[in-house]
Amino acid sequence: MIEVLAPGPLATVQDLGRHGHAHLGVPSSGAADAGSLRLANRLVGNSEGLAGVELTFGLARLRFLAGAWVALAGAPCPVSSGTARGAGMGAPFWVPEGGEVRLGAPSWGLRTYLAVRGGIAVEPVLGSRSTDSLSGLGPPPLRAGTVLPVGSPTGAGGIHVDLAPPRGPRPAVLRVLPGPRDDWFVPGALASMCAGPYEVSQDSNRVGVRLRGPGLARAKEGELPSEGMVTGAVQVPPSGEPIVFLTDHPPTGGYPVIAVVSEADLAVAAQLRPGDEVRFSSRPAR
Incomplete structure (x- = not known):
């Protein structure tokens, strides 16, 4: 379980979207920067489509009620934790029970993705756990006090440390x-x-x-x-x-x-x- 202490300007649960329902007027939604969510998931051994947290402009604080492997990708934020060793962008790190992860504002870009081994296991809606800001489908935007369930890591792959080469801001x-x-x-x-x-x-x-x-x-x-x-x-x-x-x-x-x-x-x-x-x-x- 993960407790949201501060969500920053906007934090939502996102996976790769609820595709195939446009004929019913349902947007696909999903991670805005899907590649970064995929990468964060790979780093902790998840399948690429599991749900993570999309943080808009960082400035979030999360407390882990059970120990977990975590990875961050996307817009690079300063990361601090009094208990997690090696906390930072682009590589997996272990957060012990009761540990906090605190993110500052990104040096460039807008959206940062947090993946946890096992994935965020909120209830799916039409086959996706994504928050849709237009239709209101999926879980509501995260706020202080929200508690997110984490799925079982059973069957997950290995933890990787070499899948995220350093990358600067992409030309706009x-x-x-x-x-x-x-x-x-x-x-x-x-x-x-x-x-x-x-x-x-x-x-x-x-x-x-x-x-x-x-x-x-x-x-x-x-x-x-x-x-x-x-x-x-x-x-x-x-x-x-x-x-x-x-x-x-x-x-x-x-x-x-x-x-x-x-x-x-x-x-x-x-x-x-x-x-x-x-x-x-x-x-x-x-």
Whole structure:
């Protein structure tokens, strides 16, 4: 069991999402930076899909009511513990019974993932333990006093210490492909979007990264009937300033999608924080 003493600005339980229900209006949700959750799970010998804790901008305190192997990945936070030896990012460490793990603010990035051997074992909803901030499915956001059950490590793999090479901040460049409605914009609109930087708005969240910068002019007026949306869709509302959809995005939307972010760069989008500068690129990856 893990007791949340302080959740920081936002802490939620996340796994790899509840896929396959979009036709029912249910978003996929799941870890915004899935690669970091996968890594944290591998480090403690879990299967990659087990649930962990997604911490937004760190600043959390967790008490372990039973000893456990723990790993942290994603946005690098300073980690302290009076009892856990070797506590830090990117490598497993043991937290004894009654031990605390305290995280500071990340030096770059936004979301940090904590995995515990056995996984966070809250009750699944539609096959996933993820908190969905849009629909409200799954466990509520964590708060002081929340107690999280931990699953049995029976059948888990070995503890690893060599799977997390040091990594600095990734360049804030999002590679895109033309979207299904790029013809709704004036010629050259996609090139204009890729030409100048955008700033991440403070109104961003797990639904989408809202950007401030050059507006994208429309060639067609009016609105579309609602149509399916994917994670990474770059939707353009009437303001002309794009929104990059993250994992809690709605299954459908009526604003035109000018581009779609490459799946390989979704983690970059997930780690953008308010005030960051980001650019788009339509060049193919090499």
